[in-house]
Amino acid sequence: MKLIAxxxxxxxxxxxxxxxxxxxxIIKKIYDEALGSGQAYTNLEYLCKKIGPRxxxxxxxxxxxxxxxxxxxEYGFDRVYLQEVMVPHWERGAKESAYILDGTTKIPVRxxxxxxxxxxxxxxxxxxxxxxxxxxxxxxxxxxxxxxKIVFYxxxxxxxxxxxxxxxxxxxxxxxxxxxxxxxxxxxGVIVRSMTNIIDDNPxxxxxxxxxxVTKIPAAAxxxxxxxxxxxxLGMKKSPAIRLYFKQxxxxxxxxxxxxxxxxxxxxxxxxxIITVGxxxxxxxxxxxxxxxxxxxxxxxxxxxxxKSLNLKPRNTIRAVMFMNxxxxxxxxxxxxxxxxxxxxxxxAAMESDxxxxxxxxxxxQESPTAMLQIAKWKHLFEPYKVxxxxxxxxxxxxxxxxxxxxEIVLIGLKPDSHRYFDIHHASSDVFENxxxxxxxxxxxxxxxxIYLIDKYGxx
Amino acid sequence: MKLIAxxxxxxxxxxxxxxxxxxxxIIKKIYDEALGSGQAYTNLEYLCKKIGPRxxxxxxxxxxxxxxxxxxxEYGFDRVYLQEVMVPHWERGAKESAYILDGTTKIPVRxxxxxxxxxxxxxxxxxxxxxxxxxxxxxxxxxxxxxxKIVFYxxxxxxxxxxxxxxxxxxxxxxxxxxxxxxxxxxxGVIVRSMTNIIDDNPxxxxxxxxxxVTKIPAAAxxxxxxxxxxxxLGMKKSPAIRLYFKQxxxxxxxxxxxxxxxxxxxxxxxxxIITVGxxxxxxxxxxxxxxxxxxxxxxxxxxxxxKSLNLKPRNTIRAVMFMNxxxxxxxxxxxxxxxxxxxxxxxAAMESDxxxxxxxxxxxQESPTAMLQIAKWKHLFEPYKVxxxxxxxxxxxxxxxxxxxxEIVLIGLKPDSHRYFDIHHASSDVFENxxxxxxxxxxxxxxxxIYLIDKYGxx
Numbered sequence: 001m002k003l004i005a006x007x008x009x010x011x012x013x014x015x016x017x018x019x020x021x022x023x024x025x026i027i028k029k030i031y032d033e034a035l036g037s038g039q040a041y042t043n044l045e046y047l048c049k050k051i052g053p054r055x056x057x058x059x060x061x062x063x064x065x066x067x068x069x070x071x072x073x074e075y076g077f078d079r080v081y082l083q084e085v086m087v088p089h090w091e092r093g094a095k096e097s098a099y100i101l102d103g104t105t106k107i108p109v110r111x112x113x114x115x116x117x118x119x120x121x122x123x124x125x126x127x128x129x130x131x132x133x134x135x136x137x138x139x140x141x142x143x144x145x146x147x148x149k150i151v152f153y154x155x156x157x158x159x160x161x162x163x164x165x166x167x168x169x170x171x172x173x174x175x176x177x178x179x180x181x182x183x184x185x186x187x188x189g190v191i192v193r194s195m196t197n198i199i200d201d202n203p204x205x206x207x208x209x210x211x212x213x214v215t216k217i218p219a220a221a222x223x224x225x226x227x228x229x230x231x232x233x234l235g236m237k238k239s240p241a242i243r244l245y246f247k248q249x250x251x252x253x254x255x256x257x258x259x260x261x262x263x264x265x266x267x268x269x270x271x272x273x274i275i276t277v278g279x280x281x282x283x284x285x286x287x288x289x290x291x292x293x294x295x296x297x298x299x300x301x302x303x304x305x306x307x308k309s310l311n312l313k314p315r316n317t318i319r320a321v322m323f324m325n326x327x328x329x330x331x332x333x334x335x336x337x338x339x340x341x342x343x344x345x346x347x348x349a350a351m352e353s354d355x356x357x358x359x360x361x362x363x364x365x366q367e368s369p370t371a372m373l374q375i376a377k378w379k380h381l382f383e384p385y386k387v388x389x390x391x392x393x394x395x396x397x398x399x400x401x402x403x404x405x406x407x408e409i410v411l412i413g414l415k416p417d418s419h420r421y422f423d424i425h426h427a428s429s430d431v432f433e434n435x436x437x438x439x440x441x442x443x444x445x446x447x448x449x450x451i452y453l454i455d456k457y458g459x460x
Numbered sequence: 461m462k463l464i465a466x467x468x469x470x471x472x473x474x475x476x477x478x479x480x481x482x483x484x485x486i487i488k489k490i491y492d493e494a495l496g497s498g499q500a501y502t503n504l505e506y507l508c509k510k511i512g513p514r515x516x517x518x519x520x521x522x523x524x525x526x527x528x529x530x531x532x533x534e535y536g537f538d539r540v541y542l543q544e545v546m547v548p549h550w551e552r553g554a555k556e557s558a559y560i561l562d563g564t565t566k567i568p569v570r571x572x573x574x575x576x577x578x579x580x581x582x583x584x585x586x587x588x589x590x591x592x593x594x595x596x597x598x599x600x601x602x603x604x605x606x607x608x609k610i611v612f613y614x615x616x617x618x619x620x621x622x623x624x625x626x627x628x629x630x631x632x633x634x635x636x637x638x639x640x641x642x643x644x645x646x647x648x649g650v651i652v653r654s655m656t657n658i659i660d661d662n663p664x665x666x667x668x669x670x671x672x673x674v675t676k677i678p679a680a681a682x683x684x685x686x687x688x689x690x691x692x693x694l695g696m697k698k699s700p701a702i703r704l705y706f707k708q709x710x711x712x713x714x715x716x717x718x719x720x721x722x723x724x725x726x727x728x729x730x731x732x733x734i735i736t737v738g739x740x741x742x743x744x745x746x747x748x749x750x751x752x753x754x755x756x757x758x759x760x761x762x763x764x765x766x767x768k769s770l771n772l773k774p775r776n777t778i779r780a781v782m783f784m785n786x787x788x789x790x791x792x793x794x795x796x797x798x799x800x801x802x803x804x805x806x807x808x809a810a811m812e813s814d815x816x817x818x819x820x821x822x823x824x825x826q827e828s829p830t831a832m833l834q835i836a837k838w839k840h841l842f843e844p845y846k847v848x849x850x851x852x853x854x855x856x857x858x859x860x861x862x863x864x865x866x867x868e869i870v871l872i873g874l875k876p877d878s879h880r881y882f883d884i885h886h887a888s889s890d891v892f893e894n895x896x897x898x899x900x901x902x903x904x905x906x907x908x909x910x911i912y913l914i915d916k917y918g919x920x
Contacts, residue, residue, distance in 0.1 A: 036620045160496045162845060164898070198897055359819065359877045361846065385622060386821065386849070417819045417877060419898040437658055438624070438879040 034445035048288035048432035057089030057256035072263035082259040085335040093249030109226035112203035124247030147186030261322040269315035276350035280326030287430035295357025302444040323398035337401035352396025358416035362389025366411035494905035508748035508892035517549030517716035532723035542719040545795040553709030569686035572663035584707030607646030721782040729775035736810035740786030747890035755817025783858035797861035812856025818876035822849025826871035
């Protein structure tokens with residue numbers, strides 16, 4: 001990254017000499033349109049408030065498919081269609097209940113079943129609790145200690161890490177694999193500290209996995225506030241005095257039919273060449289999926305709407321894709337890549353917005369130093385909007401599978417300011433009210449501007 | 461700014477070669493302390509929730525003086541003291557009421573008296589409405605049209621401007637001078653569209669002025685939602701059919717005694733040389749004054765707390781100053797400058813945080829190209845924290861008067877991301893819940909880091 005940064009800095013100098021070139025004027029028009037006449041915010045309000053949570057396989061997910069399709073037809077995109085895909089269908093069922101049993105005192109705590117988990121026994125699960133911070137610590141305790149207990153994973157985010165996504169990556173193994181590791185040692189269930197930087201009383205759900213030949217045990221997230229309390233209780237008393245009860249009623253149903261929703265503006269020169277821009281349409285069931293990923297959806301549609309509204313005729317075909325099932329299966333992303341291969345599509349680049357609708361700061365470029373250098377040449381065009389960070393990094397979960405079928409594709413992720421993201425991630429607080437209109441619009445404008453440049457100049 | 465930017469870019473290259481120098485290690489410790497063990501967020505919660513709104517002259521303002529003094533004493537700062545200052549004392553009184561009278565239908569609308577305004581007549585004011593977008597438009601209508609009416613200033617923010625502060629500066633004359641210009645033409649009262657980027661139903665208050673020899677007339681802010689409605693009604697019908705009623709009960713009392721609160725860590729080498737860091741302790745009465753300016757207050761105290769906690773012994777004296785009365789008089793800032801002159805104090809630099817506790821992006825430096833170049837040399841130290849914007853601009857209202865008595869002082873403002881600021885500015889939504897813990901802490905760490913460098917190397 002150091003060399004890249006050096007290069008960017010040098011290019012920035014030369015870029016300043018041509019601040020008012022035609023590209024900068026077009027990009028100004030794009031930002032003006034987004035900030036002055038943008039529709040992403042109103043669309044997001046509809047998606048959040050009129051449709052709401054939309055987990056794969058749910059009725060709301062179908063509604064979101066229908067609505068985004070209708071919206072793109074109304075905008076007059078050249079082609080709007082669905083890509084059928086079978087998706088997992090997991091349901092939370094009746095709300096969970098849980099309490100700490102301290103002697104005979106029941107202290108209610110807030111939990112949420114992890115996505116994909118089995119239910120607890122119908123009468124709930126009451127057991128002693130073993131608190132650990134890592135799989136190593138768990139294994140060191142061994143089966144004798146763990147068997148018949150509830151394992152409580154309580155390793156917090158490292159808040160000292162500047163990038164909250166790094167803190168997330170450093171903690172999320174507890175959620176994704178915790179049930180497997182605990183079951184191997186005979187645990188009856190798993191409670192995982194919520195994946196968030198803050199202390200509050202919202203449980204944050206998220207995906208978890210089981211493993212063939214390892215017993216499936218129920219797994220739930222507990223709010224960080226309750227996790228702190230439980231840890232404190234466990235530290236104060238010998239553990240037999242403290243037990244935890246939890247009951248959850250989730251189940252996995254047969255896979256359901258669902259869809260990616262695709263809208264296109266046909267290329268005027270090379271319609272067979274495709275630039276994809278997308279987000280994921282599904283969300284967790286606890287909230288409105290505003291930042292995750294209603295913002296990516298409405299920004300992607302806004303990119304195409306602005307191209308039309310500003311009469312920018314792309315040379316290549318630009319596609320907005322609402323991917324289904326990012327949260328618990330990635331089936332939509334896999335299907336999109338499968339169809340791209342099957343139809344021998346020519347994909348130039350794909351961009352995803354799935355890090356929230358916060359103030360945009362730059363882009364990540366996945367494994368492509370030449371594309372990084374090329375985009376760095378355009379950095380001066382983004383200086384007026386403070387969208388200046390270029391980092392090597394993943395483009396996004398949904399577009400990732402494209403790389404395996406079209407190795408030459410350039411994958412790009414929108415990189416917004418990330419400090420608020422995990423406050424609301426996968427929790428009931430991920431609602432429309434926590435999205436700022438300007439930040440959302442600036443993200444859409446940044447995406448549209450980079451796509452405009454890629455369409456005009458190509459990318460390697 | 462172009463030359464500066466060039467210089468920064470070049471310096472950035474060389475800076476990268478020495479990423480692990482002692483300064484970068486100290487700065488890492490400061491960020492770690494803020495993010496890992498910071499107390500600004502807890503302190504802000506206390507200021508917002510236990511004290512709350514604290515307009516100059518109010519009982520709550522006194523409570524805030526007592527509490528911040530006590531807090532800094534408890535932190536063990538070397539010297540904590542008050543600077544007495546007489547401040548304006550304006551009170552809103554009973555809540556305002558207002559409605560649009562459309563024929564015989566009353567449509568309630570949300571307004572808030574502007575700070576400093578007189579009350580309406582005790583029975584309220586009912587009159588026809590003249591909507592204008594500017595003073596020019598008002599004057600072109602002339603006294604014949606305006607006399608006996610309520611003037612409705614309805615020029616919105618220009619949302620296309622990237623910097624919301626620029627949009628604010630482009631609209632705020634309506635609020636600050638609107639009553640004067642309307643009264644000159646015989647208007648009975650003034651209603652001003654709230655100063656915000658968004659459409660919502662919160663009136664945003666703020667300061668206004670009268671002028672000697674011009675009749676004082678009552679002035680209120682109206683929510684943007686209500687402003688849109690009123691404008692629509694006025695456009696639909698001949699204006700005699702639409703009237704507006706408003707009643708407000710505010711009054712100006714005699715000036716009250718209040719205080720700046722000052723805490724110091726004494727310099728180990730040159731204690732007579734002073735670096736000031738501050739925010740303003742007063743807030744408007746409608747909200748908790750969280751971003752305006754509880755964040756600046758708690759960040760400034762946090763700067764000194766971290767110096768102590770990390771055992772950083774400053775060479776010069778570092779002062780945290782809680783200025784009183786920024787919102788409607790600036791008496792605290794003027795008093796601070798007056799005392800600096802009177803005591804012949806040696807001030808090196810002053811920094812203010814009064815643009816909200818959002819994700820920090822850089823600093824503004826006021827009228828000092830040499831200081832700009834010097835701070836630019838340190839830019840690489842802030843790269844890991846993405847605090848990289850250096851702009852020529854005002855340091856802050858409270859520290860501004862220092863420049864007149866100590867011309868050689870360097871004035872610096874913390875520059876956070878500004879897109880959310882005017883959503884909540886001077887409105888009931890400026891509450892603790894709208895402050896993000898990490899963003900607040902990163903601001904405090906950024907301020908402390910720059911002060912550490914200025915203290916160590918000096919500044920010209």
